[in-house]
Amino acid sequence: xxxxxxxxxxxxxxxxxxxxxxxxxxxxxxxxxxxxxxxxxxxxxxxxxxxxxxxxxxxxxxxxxxxxxxxxxxxxxxxxxxxxxxxxxxxxxxxxxxxxxxxxxxxxxxxxxxxxxx
Numbered sequence: 001x002x003x004x005x006x007x008x009x010x011x012x013x014x015x016x017x018x019x020x021x022x023x024x025x026x027x028x029x030x031x032x033x034x035x036x037x038x039x040x041x042x043x044x045x046x047x048x049x050x051x052x053x054x055x056x057x058x059x060x061x062x063x064x065x066x067x068x069x070x071x072x073x074x075x076x077x078x079x080x081x082x083x084x085x086x087x088x089x090x091x092x093x094x095x096x097x098x099x100x101x102x103x104x105x106x107x108x109x110x111x112x113x114x115x116x117x118x
Contacts, residue, residue, distance in 0.1 A: 022071070
């Protein structure tokens with residue numbers, strides 16, 4: 001009779017606290033951010049602001065000449081696609097889909113005299 005052995009638990013997600021971890025993940029994060037900025041037609045200034053870097057550093061990243069490691073904060077920003085989607089929707093409204101109808105008009109059950117707070 002064989003006893004089923006449970007698989008080992010998955011490793012914890014990276015925290016980017018260790019320098020070696022940041023050096024390892026930075027090239028991939030930069031590549032992903034460059035593709036994301038291109039897909040959303042962000043200007044260099046917009047992309048740099050979202051990542052919290054200077055426009056000059058962003059230009060070096062785009063040119064492929066930047067050889068550094070992102071900070072813990074920058075890697076955390078880069079690894080959070082839902083946050084990027086929300087921030088980009090606020091920063092560049094043309095890059096986001098239009099809001100649903102419920103966000104632009106009051107619900108049908110509210111009288112029209114109700115002040116709009118949204």
